[in-house]
Amino acid sequence: MANLLLQGLLGPLTEPAPDADPAASAELARLAAEVGKAARRRLGRSLSIREVDAGSCNACELEINALSNSYYDIERFGLRFVASPRHADVLLVTGPVTKNMRQALERTYEATPGPKWVVAAGDCAGGCGLFADSYACVGRVADVLPVDLHIPGCPPTPLALLSGLLGLLEVNQAPGRPLSARQREIGS
Amino acid sequence: MTARPPFLAKLTGRAEPDATKRRWRRYPIDPAAWDELCGALGTGLDLVSLWGEPGAVHMALREGDEAVIVTLPCPSGRYPSVGRLHAPAVRLERAVQDLTGLVAEGLPDARPWLDHNRWGVRHPLWSAEPVAADGAPYPFLPVEGEGLHQIPVGPVHAGVIEPGHFRFTVNGEAVVRLEQRLGYAHKGTAALMTGAPLAHAGRLAGRISGDSTVAYALAFALAVEEATGSQVPDRAQWLRGLMAELERLANHLGDIGAIANDAAFAILHAHTGMLREQVLRASHTAFGHRLMMDRIVPGGVAQDLAAEGRAAIAATVGHIRRVFPKLVEVYDETNSLQDRVVGTGVVRPEWVNQFATGGFVGRAAGRAFDARRWAAYAPYHSLTVEPPVFEQGDVNARVWVRIREVEQSLTLIDRMLETLPSDPILAPLGSGPAAGPETEGAALVESFRGDVFFWVRVTAEGRVAACHFRDPSWFQWPLLEAAVEANIVADFPLCNKSFNCAYSGHDG
Numbered sequence: 129m130a131n132l133l134l135q136g137l138l139g140p141l142t143e144p145a146p147d148a149d150p151a152a153s154a155e156l157a158r159l160a161a162e163v164g165k166a167a168r169r170r171l172g173r174s175l176s177i178r179e180v181d182a183g184s185c186n187a188c189e190l191e192i193n194a195l196s197n198s199y200y201d202i203e204r205f206g207l208r209f210v211a212s213p214r215h216a217d218v219l220l221v222t223g224p225v226t227k228n229m230r231q232a233l234e235r236t237y238e239a240t241p242g243p244k245w246v247v248a249a250g251d252c253a254g255g256c257g258l259f260a261d262s263y264a265c266v267g268r269v270a271d272v273l274p275v276d277l278h279i280p281g282c283p284p285t286p287l288a289l290l291s292g293l294l295g296l297l298e299v300n301q302a303p304g305r306p307l308s309a310r311q312r313e314i315g316s
Numbered sequence: 317m318t319a320r321p322p323f324l325a326k327l328t329g330r331a332e333p334d335a336t337k338r339r340w341r342r343y344p345i346d347p348a349a350w351d352e353l354c355g356a357l358g359t360g361l362d363l364v365s366l367w368g369e370p371g372a373v374h375m376a377l378r379e380g381d382e383a384v385i386v387t388l389p390c391p392s393g394r395y396p397s398v399g400r401l402h403a404p405a406v407r408l409e410r411a412v413q414d415l416t417g418l419v420a421e422g423l424p425d426a427r428p429w430l431d432h433n434r435w436g437v438r439h440p441l442w443s444a445e446p447v448a449a450d451g452a453p454y455p456f457l458p459v460e461g462e463g464l465h466q467i468p469v470g471p472v473h474a475g476v477i478e479p480g481h482f483r484f485t486v487n488g489e490a491v492v493r494l495e496q497r498l499g500y501a502h503k504g505t506a507a508l509m510t511g512a513p514l515a516h517a518g519r520l521a522g523r524i525s526g527d528s529t530v531a532y533a534l535a536f537a538l539a540v541e542e543a544t545g546s547q548v549p550d551r552a553q554w555l556r557g558l559m560a561e562l563e564r565l566a567n568h569l570g571d572i573g574a575i576a577n578d579a580a581f582a583i584l585h586a587h588t589g590m591l592r593e594q595v596l597r598a599s600h601t602a603f604g605h606r607l608m609m610d611r612i613v614p615g616g617v618a619q620d621l622a623a624e625g626r627a628a629i630a631a632t633v634g635h636i637r638r639v640f641p642k643l644v645e646v647y648d649e650t651n652s653l654q655d656r657v658v659g660t661g662v663v664r665p666e667w668v669n670q671f672a673t674g675g676f677v678g679r680a681a682g683r684a685f686d687a688r689r690w691a692a693y694a695p696y697h698s699l700t701v702e703p704p705v706f707e708q709g710d711v712n713a714r715v716w717v718r719i720r721e722v723e724q725s726l727t728l729i730d731r732m733l734e735t736l737p738s739d740p741i742l743a744p745l746g747s748g749p750a751a752g753p754e755t756e757g758a759a760l761v762e763s764f765r766g767d768v769f770f771w772v773r774v775t776a777e778g779r780v781a782a783c784h785f786r787d788p789s790w791f792q793w794p795l796l797e798a799a800v801e802a803n804i805v806a807d808f809p810l811c812n813k814s815f816n817c818a819y820s821g822h823d824g
């Protein structure tokens with residue numbers, strides 16, 4: 129136990145660490161430098177995220193959870209997952225929006241104070257069509273809520289999620305207004 | 317397993333089960349035989365699944381080494397309820413009723429289960445009649461008594477997890493009753509697969525529960541291969557096993573840390589989280605996708621092990637072997653953590669036997685079943701899988717099953733990398749036995765969570781004519797309701813995480 133604690137004090141394990149994937153480390157370092165400025169300008173030092181699974185297959189959640197591991201350590205960017213929409217700036221929504229989840233999603237949005245953004249994460253949330261024809265699914269988040277950003281992928285990798293969310297921090301427009309084409313591409 | 321004479325031999329006409337090749341043959345039966353089987357369920361005769369299609373209801377059953385599917389024709393749309401005699405069938409019958417309109421006569425709880433009055437259609441797998449999507453409220457079980465209050469939780473939870481609703485009735489700190497309401501993640505996947513070409517249906521199968529994408533894709537592929545009489549190349553079989561063990565490893569590592577985290581012991585979570593990430597990265601290097609989605613297809617695998625994949629996997633396995641024992645030691649020797657997990661959320665052995673509960677929930681309460689050993693599908697037919705079994709049935713025992721299975725998966729991965737034959741990785745599907753235009757197959761595959769059952773009927777043109785899948789969670793969720801009784805509310809997250817039941821997998 130003592131050894132384990134000591135190991136934690138000896139040096140950060142956060143990227144850059146894994147030799148296996150140097151491209152990812154470099155990308156993270158670059159993103160870390162960029163977001164420092166953008167986040168402070170817009171939101172002080174933090175952006176709070178409420179995640180909503182609107183009927184995903186759960187793989188999107190696995191990768192969103194991976195953002196909190198020591199490799200990605202999302203909190204160092206001032207990005208934080210919060211337990212209530214009342215504390216949130218961003219709703220991060222996954223899944224093809226099942227009809228059984230639609231109302232809960234709408235209520236979560238209503239419970240989120242403005243200014244707020246909606247990020248649709250994953251191909252399902254963007255309306256890839258895999259589940260869209262189902263009697264049980266609405267098809268995409270944008271059919272239910274105003275979506276500011278879509279991060280594609282099935283599921284999006286943690287890096288894609290991170291660059292998407294960090295891109296959002298750079299946006300200097302008022303929330304709710306459509307993003308430019310370039311901003312929409314962030315993370316793709 | 318049981319002293320009474322076997323039931324299923326009567327159906328199969330075989331004195332001895334065909335233990336070398338467990339095939340799920342389907343037998344039509346009459347209401348009297350149906351009733352007799354219902355009465356015997358839970359006494360060594362396991363209910364593996366129950367599902368309906370227009371005018372017929374099916375049960376998959378297992379007894380010792382024998383496995384069959386029985387079909388009761390019910391053109392009138394009614395059949396004698398299984399749940400009236402065997403509680404584990406109740407939720408399955410409620411789902412059958414929602415999806416097909418088949419009525420289980422005598423079902424003790426006939427409330428809708430997956431249908432929340434939101435689809436705009438009723439009985440989508442049979443009559444599919446349009447109805448108003450009015451979201452009529454769900455009648456929760458009535459609660460009476462002094463000093464009780466209720467805590468509703470979900471479907472949007474505090475953590476980053478799947479959607480479901482928990483209705484707690486509590487007395488002070490103690491949980492008097494938990495009632496679950498599921499179905500929020502229902503995507504109509506079985507209906508989408510029906511009529512789809514096999515390749516597309518396979519992609520959908522791999523998205524029934526994302527954390528078990530390998531296991532589901534494998535179960536679907538094995539069922540299709542049985543239906544079409546296909547041979548899978550050796551190398552593909554071993555690569556499938558490799559992916560399945562990497563998936564198990566990643567999930568168990570994630571779970572062990574997440575359970576500790578729910579007891580506010582974050583350091584273990586941080587360490588196992590890193591190990592999990594390394595497994596996902598190695599999987600990406602080896603197979604081009606962190607979760608290995610769409611890699612297993614009917615007939616083989618879609619992608620061979622990448623050149624640098626072997627080294628990446630071997631390095632990760634070596635690293636976990638060095639680090640993991642230290643983490644286990646910390647888990648086992650931290651009193652504050654042990655205080656939370658030992659004796660918490662106890663599942664009794666008679667429950668897991670009645671429900672035929674698989675995975676760590678079953679094995680932590682004395683039920684040794686593991687589909688890798690029982691069904692011995694390739695490559696496990698030539699590997700030894702000795703399921704770790706514990707008796708206590710508490711959170712701690714469910715953690716220990718995972719710990720032992722992490723160790724076993726490391727050994728299995730070593731063996732698989734050593735053995736990996738050099739064959740093609742994909743073969744064309746066979747045309748099936750000349751039984752008719754449509755053929756059927758079924759498979760039972762061990763996911764990290766427990767046994768996944770898949771049944772499929774394939775057309776001569778290579779499309780899915782009908783299908784059914786049953787997530788291990790169907791027989792675990794109800795036991796969570798029972799296990800949290802008399803525990804304190806604050807221990808629910810711990811119990812829940814130690815079960816880690818699937819929502820999407822269950823809801824379909």
Ligand code: SF4
Nearest residue numbers: 184185250251252282
């Ligand atoms: S985008 Fe892919 S991973 Fe995400 S919920 Fe949909 S199917 Fe699952």
